Amino acid sequence: CSKKSRKTNLPPLIPGLPLIGNLHQLSRAPILHTYLSQLSKIHGPILRFNLCSTPTIVVSSAKLAKEVLRNQDLAFCSRPKLVAQQRLSYNAADMVFVPYGEEWREQRRIANVHLLSRIKVQSFRSVREDEVARMVADIARSASSSPPGAVNLSAAAMGLTTTLICRTGFGKRYEEQGSELRRFQELLDELGMLLTAFFVSDYFPALSWVDRVSGLTKRLDCAFEKLDSFYQELIDDHLDRGGTQKDEQDHILGMQIKFELDPTQPIWDRVKALLMNLFLGGSDSSAATIVWVMTALMKEPHIMEKVQSEIRNVAGDKGKVDEDDLPKLAYLKAVINETFRFYTPGPMLLARETTAACVLDGYEIQSKTTVYVNVWAVARDPDYLKPNPDEFLPERFIGNDMDVKGKDFGVIPFGAGRRICPGMLMGLANVELAIANLLYSFDWEMPSRIQLDTHVLSGLIMHKKIPLILLPKQYHI
Numbered sequence: 347c348s349k350k351s352r353k354t355n356l357p358p359l360i361p362g363l364p365l366i367g368n369l370h371q372l373s374r375a376p377i378l379h380t381y382l383s384q385l386s387k388i389h390g391p392i393l394r395f396n397l398c399s400t401p402t403i404v405v406s407s408a409k410l411a412k413e414v415l416r417n418q419d420l421a422f423c424s425r426p427k428l429v430a431q432q433r434l435s436y437n438a439a440d441m442v443f444v445p446y447g448e449e450w451r452e453q454r455r456i457a458n459v460h461l462l463s464r465i466k467v468q469s470f471r472s473v474r475e476d477e478v479a480r481m482v483a484d485i486a487r488s489a490s491s492s493p494p495g496a497v498n499l500s501a502a503a504m505g506l507t508t509t510l511i512c513r514t515g516f517g518k519r520y521e522e523q524g525s526e527l528r529r530f531q532e533l534l535d536e537l538g539m540l541l542t543a544f545f546v547s548d549y550f551p552a553l554s555w556v557d558r559v560s561g562l563t564k565r566l567d568c569a570f571e572k573l574d575s576f577y578q579e580l581i582d583d584h585l586d587r588g589g590t591q592k593d594e595q596d597h598i599l600g601m602q603i604k605f606e607l608d609p610t611q612p613i614w615d616r617v618k619a620l621l622m623n624l625f626l627g628g629s630d631s632s633a634a635t636i637v638w639v640m641t642a643l644m645k646e647p648h649i650m651e652k653v654q655s656e657i658r659n660v661a662g663d664k665g666k667v668d669e670d671d672l673p674k675l676a677y678l679k680a681v682i683n684e685t686f687r688f689y690t691p692g693p694m695l696l697a698r699e700t701t702a703a704c705v706l707d708g709y710e711i712q713s714k715t716t717v718y719v720n721v722w723a724v725a726r727d728p729d730y731l732k733p734n735p736d737e738f739l740p741e742r743f744i745g746n747d748m749d750v751k752g753k754d755f756g757v758i759p760f761g762a763g764r765r766i767c768p769g770m771l772m773g774l775a776n777v778e779l780a781i782a783n784l785l786y787s788f789d790w791e792m793p794s795r796i797q798l799d800t801h802v803l804s805g806l807i808m809h810k811k812i813p814l815i816l817l818p819k820q821y822h823i
C-alpha cells in the first residue's frame with residue numbers, strides 16, 4: 347500500500363493491477379465487508395481504490411463515519427450512477443438512487459411527512475398484528491404436530507415481511523405458498539441480485555459489450571420488463587377501482603398516486619420507481635434482522651432466557667404481545683440493537699457520491715468520488731465500542747442513550763444524516779413485534795443433527811447463508 351502521496355495527499359491506495367486497478371479484488375471478494383475490514387486493519391480507516399475512471403474510497407471507523415454522515419454530510423450525500431440502478435429506478439426517478447438535489451428533497455419530504463411517517467406506520471398496526479399472529483399460528487401447527495416439526499425461520503421471516511410490504515405498500519394479500527407471492531418473491535430476488543451484480547460497463551464504459559456477452563444486459567432488460575409489468579398491474583388495479591380515498595389511507599401506493607403533482611397526468615415512472623424502493627427496502631432487511639436476532643439468541647441461551655422472561659412478564663397471560671407492550675421491553679430492544687450492530691443487515695451503506703471536493707481526515711477527496719461506509723467494520727471499531735466489540739453484549743445498550751437511529755456513529759444500521767433510511771420506523775416496528783411474539787409463544791431448540799452456524803451470504807443485505815431451522819415448543823402460560 348502506498349503511503350500518503352505528498353503532492354496530492356490522497357488516501358492510501360490499495361495496490362492493484364495495471365489497467366483494471368482493484369476491480370478483480372472488489373468483484374471477487376467472497377464477503378466484501380470482511381475483506382475491506384481486514385484491509386483497513388492493515389492500511390487504516392480510509393482506503394482508496396482504483397476502479398478505472400471512478401475514484402473510490404471506503405471508510406471503516408466511527409470517527410470517519412461521523413465525519414462523512416454528519417459533519418460533512420452535504421458533501422457526501424449524492425449517489426453514483428450505476429447501470430443496473432439507473433435502469434431499475436427508471437433513471438433515478440426514485441428516492442434511493444436519485445442524486446442529491448431538489449427532486450430527492452421533494453421525495454424525502456413526502457416520505458417523511460406522509461408515506462413513511464410515524465403516524466402512517468402506526469396506522470398499519472392492525473396489519474402487523476394480524477400478520478404476526480398468522481405466522482405464530484403457522485408455527486404453532488408445526489409445534490403441535492406429532493412428531494413436532496422443525497420450522498424454517500428464514501422462510502417464515504421472509505414470508506412475513508414480504509406479505510407486510512404487499513399489504514402496506516399496495517393493499518394486497520397474496521395467498522401463502524401461492525403463485526402470486528412466489529412471483530413477487532422471485533422478482534425481489536432478481537432485483538436484489540441485479541443491484542449488486544458487477545457490470546463491467548460501470549467502470550469501463552467502452553467495454554459494455556462484455557456485459558452483453560456475459561448475458562447480464564439481457565438479464566437486466568428481462569427483469570426490468572417483468573418488474574414494470576408487475577408495477578403496471580398494481581397501478582391499473584388501483585385505477586380500475588377508482589383510486590378510492592380508502593386506498594389512500596390503506597396503502598402507500600394509493601397515497602403516492604395522490605401526491606403526484608397533476609393527478610390527471612401522474613408521472614408513472616416515479617410511482618413505479620417508488621414501488622421498487624418499497625420492495626427493496628421493505629422486506630429483505632427486516633427478514634434478515636429477524637433471523638439474526640433468533641440466531642444470536644440460540645447462540646447465547648442465557649440472553650434468550652433473560653429476554654423471554656422479560657417479554658412473558660410484560661405480556662402476562664394475554665396469549666400474545668401487542669404493540670402497547672413494546673415500549674416496556676427494554677431488554678428486547680437492547681437485544682435487537684445489539685443484533686443490528688453485530689449482524690448488521692446492510693453491512694455496507696448504499697454507495698454515496700461526493701457533491702464537491704473536500705478534505706477527510708487530512709486527505710483530499712475529489713468531487714464525484716464514490717464513497718462506501720463499511721458499517722459492519724464501524725460497528726467493531728475498538729476506539730468507539732467498548733468493551734469487547736467482538737462480543738454479542740446487549741447490555742451495552744442499557745443504562746445509556748446509545749441507539750441505532752443515526753446519532754451514535756458506531757452503530758448505524760440505518761445510515762445517518764440526510765440519507766438516513768426513511769423506513770426505519772416501519773422496519774423497527776415489523777422486527778420488534780415479530781421477535782417479541784416468536785419469543786413469547788415458543789421455546790426454541792436446535793433440531794438434532796443440525797448445527798447452529800453464522801455463515802453469511804454476500805450482497806446488499808447480509809442474509810444467513812444456511813436457512814435457520816429450529817424446533818418450536820409451544821409455551822403454555
Ligand code: HEM
Pocket residue numbers: 441442443454462623624627628629631632635691692695696758759760761762764765766767768769770772773774777
Ligand atoms: C430493518 C430494516 C431496514 C434497514 C436495516 C434499512 C437500512 C437502510 C440503509 C442502511 C440505508 C442507506 C442509508 C444511507 O445511504 O446512509 C437505507 C436507505 C433507504 N431505505 Fe431502509 N432499511 C430498513 C427498512 C426500510 C423500509 C421498511 C423501507 C421502506 C418501506 C426502507 C426504505 C429505504 C429508502 C427509500 C432508502 C433510501 C433513502 C435515500 O437515499 O434518501 N427501508 N435503508
